[in-house]
Amino acid sequence: MSKVVMKIEKMTKIYHLGKVKVEALRGVSFAVNEGEFVSIMGPSGSGKSTLMHIIGCLDYASGGEYLLADQDVSNLSDNQLALFRSKKIGFVFQQFNLLPRATNLRNVELPLIYAGIPARERKKIALQALQDVGLGERVSHRPNEISGGQKQRVAIARALVNHPSIILADEPTGNLDSKTGLDIMDIIQKLHEEGNTIILVTHEPEVARYAKRIIHLKDGLIDKDEVVA
Amino acid sequence: MILQGLKIALESLWANKMRTFLSMLGIIIGVGAVIAIVSVGTGSTQQVTSRIADLGSNMITIYSKTVRGQASTVSGGSSQENFTLEMADYMEMFSPSVKKVIPIKQVSGTLISDDINVSATVIGTIDEYAQVNNYGVAQGVFLSQDDDRERRQVIVLGSQLAEDLFDNENPIGKGVKINYNGRIFVFTVIGVMKEKGGSMAGSLDEQAYIPLSVAMDRMTAHNYVNSYLAQSYSSEKASNAAKELENFMIKALDDPDKENFKIISQDEILGTVSSVTNTMSLMLGGIAAISLLVGGIGIMNIMLVSVTERTREIGIRKALGAKNKNILFQFLMESLSLSSVGGMIGVGLGWLIAYFLSNFADWPLIIPVISVVLAFGFALFIGVFFGLYPAMKAARMNPVDALRYE
Numbered sequence A: 001m002s003k004v005v006m007k008i009e010k011m012t013k014i015y016h017l018g019k020v021k022v023e024a025l026r027g028v029s030f031a032v033n034e035g036e037f038v039s040i041m042g043p044s045g046s047g048k049s050t051l052m053h054i055i056g057c058l059d060y061a062s063g064g065e066y067l068l069a070d071q072d073v074s075n076l077s078d079n080q081l082a083l084f085r086s087k088k089i090g091f092v093f094q095q096f097n098l099l100p101r102a103t104n105l106r107n108v109e110l111p112l113i114y115a116g117i118p119a120r121e122r123k124k125i126a127l128q129a130l131q132d133v134g135l136g137e138r139v140s141h142r143p144n145e146i147s148g149g150q151k152q153r154v155a156i157a158r159a160l161v162n163h164p165s166i167i168l169a170d171e172p173t174g175n176l177d178s179k180t181g182l183d184i185m186d187i188i189q190k191l192h193e194e195g196n197t198i199i200l201v202t203h204e205p206e207v208a209r210y211a212k213r214i215i216h217l218k219d220g221l222i223d224k225d226e227v228v229a
Numbered sequence B: 001m002i003l004q005g006l007k008i009a010l011e012s013l014w015a016n017k018m019r020t021f022l023s024m025l026g027i028i029i030g031v032g033a034v035i036a037i038v039s040v041g042t043g044s045t046q047q048v049t050s051r052i053a054d055l056g057s058n059m060i061t062i063y064s065k066t067v068r069g070q071a072s073t074v075s076g077g078s079s080q081e082n083f084t085l086e087m088a089d090y091m092e093m094f095s096p097s098v099k100k101v102i103p104i105k106q107v108s109g110t111l112i113s114d115d116i117n118v119s120a121t122v123i124g125t126i127d128e129y130a131q132v133n134n135y136g137v138a139q140g141v142f143l144s145q146d147d148d149r150e151r152r153q154v155i156v157l158g159s160q161l162a163e164d165l166f167d168n169e170n171p172i173g174k175g176v177k178i179n180y181n182g183r184i185f186v187f188t189v190i191g192v193m194k195e196k197g198g199s200m201a202g203s204l205d206e207q208a209y210i211p212l213s214v215a216m217d218r219m220t221a222h223n224y225v226n227s228y229l230a231q232s233y234s235s236e237k238a239s240n241a242a243k244e245l246e247n248f249m250i251k252a253l254d255d256p257d258k259e260n261f262k263i264i265s266q267d268e269i270l271g272t273v274s275s276v277t278n279t280m281s282l283m284l285g286g287i288a289a290i291s292l293l294v295g296g297i298g299i300m301n302i303m304l305v306s307v308t309e310r311t312r313e314i315g316i317r318k319a320l321g322a323k324n325k326n327i328l329f330q331f332l333m334e335s336l337s338l339s340s341v342g343g344m345i346g347v348g349l350g351w352l353i354a355y356f357l358s359n360f361a362d363w364p365l366i367i368p369v370i371s372v373v374l375a376f377g378f379a380l381f382i383g384v385f386f387g388l389y390p391a392m393k394a395a396r397m398n399p400v401d402a403l404r405y406e
């Protein structure tokens, strides 16, 4: 029996825009096991990103419970959340979100800096991570000197360096052409095979199909939670 | 973590060299100005002080306070008329600390040589004037006792005056006319004084000297002088001498309220000068401090812009595990680096300005350590103070909003 890595229970998120209340999540519950690869699909505005932000400890839920790596994350301070982001979460974004003025190596080092890893070790880990995604030759380039696919590889290397409990990828292929997108998906597939837990948000069915399980979100609620062959 | 913050801060400052420099400019100018101004203040004060000391700290001047118009009032003679030659002798006699009293009759007018006119202060005095003032001739001779006794119309020119009247020609033996109240007197130049420079009364180099008897009997027909120059036996005795002279004058003029005369010693002038220059330095230093403050506001401005510009960077850093205080330190270190590097450049700049000014104006280059410490310390303080608000703003950003920022 696999171990549960994260579990959310009746999660809600309400945004207040002046007098208007936007219910982005209206009671979402599911659990993800260690080593699982889950895709989340749903129409625009269904709350996918909102859900990812809360799972990634970037934002507070309005209600419900959240367990991450056996710990209750629902009522933590900013500081404690930062610690969880540092140790347990690896993010891959649609917009890559690399620091434009820093080299690839420096970008990959960033999570290690905030995790308090000493400089020499940091460099070694970051170099290895860049090699693992096939960018060993591009360590001192800056983000604007490499292609979109390469940027996303740097971002994946960066997400991996702290050995997170979950890798969260919010439309990682959204800004890439389909060929490059599939290359990136191959890397993510490989990560999954190596035993990483992955939650991926996507619009594209062929991307979602890499996962064994697809959760369909609609209007802030789970519409369908299916296991695919 | 502070070190980490510093490193990240320096990286980002280095990546934005132009903006970094511009935001430091206020601090550079402020610190530079403080250092230069304080240095100029102390340097010039020292120069003036030593010049006044050169004039002799054992000199005391006794002026008649009477205004020209009041001098000839009918009622029992005016006090100015009491400033006679005999009075000088009595002063010497009744003031044991006073070595010598020199009468001075001022007859300012226009000096004319060939076709050049120069208006100047002409001082009628006696031969000992030069020696008492420790002020000698560069060319020719100074006035002699014979010149005075025989009322010779001879003149000794200040160095600047000689140059103005005769260019580079040798003026000795040449004729100079003085137009005094519409009457022309012809003099022969017998000497040119050494260069002496400024005094409280203006440049001595632009004055001329003629025998006292000529000034009194021939030109003005007054039997009184304008002032006396008294020399005490030593500078230690100067204040005693001033006291004695005052007592004497009070009795001699029957003037207990000192309404008709004024006694000024060099010591007093020294005090006035240094208090004036101190006030000046203080005021200019204040202006410089304000420019430092403005520099600090400039840093805050740039830091606020920088925080807004880098909202996304802040979001990314937070998503990767940066705590609020990591971000706080990063931005605080940035503003602190700005102000400290700016402060250092400012110290260098201030030193350079002070160096050139002191060379140019020929006063000693003095940069008080306290001004460097204060200016630099104030710059650091400003860096922290004005950096704190932008840094806190950055640290408190919500990571999701920051990430979504375009």
Ligand SMILES: Nc1ncnc2c1ncn2[C@@H]1O[C@H](COP(=O)(O)OP(=O)(O)OP(=O)(O)O)[C@@H](O)[C@H]1O
Pocket (backbone or CB within 6 Å): A015, A016, A017, A022, A023, A024, A042, A043, A044, A045, A046, A047, A048, A049, A050, A051
């Ligand atoms: N900061 C916010 N303030 C107000 N409303 C928000 C905010 N963020 C999200 N929302 C709203 O919450 C709902 C869910 O947004 P979310 O970004 O999670 O959608 P999504 O499923 O990721 O959409 P997309 O596929 O377009 O990325 C939307 O209606 C959106 O307008």
Ligand SMILES: [Mg+2]
Pocket (backbone or CB within 6 Å): A048, A049, A050
């Ligand atoms: Mg989204």
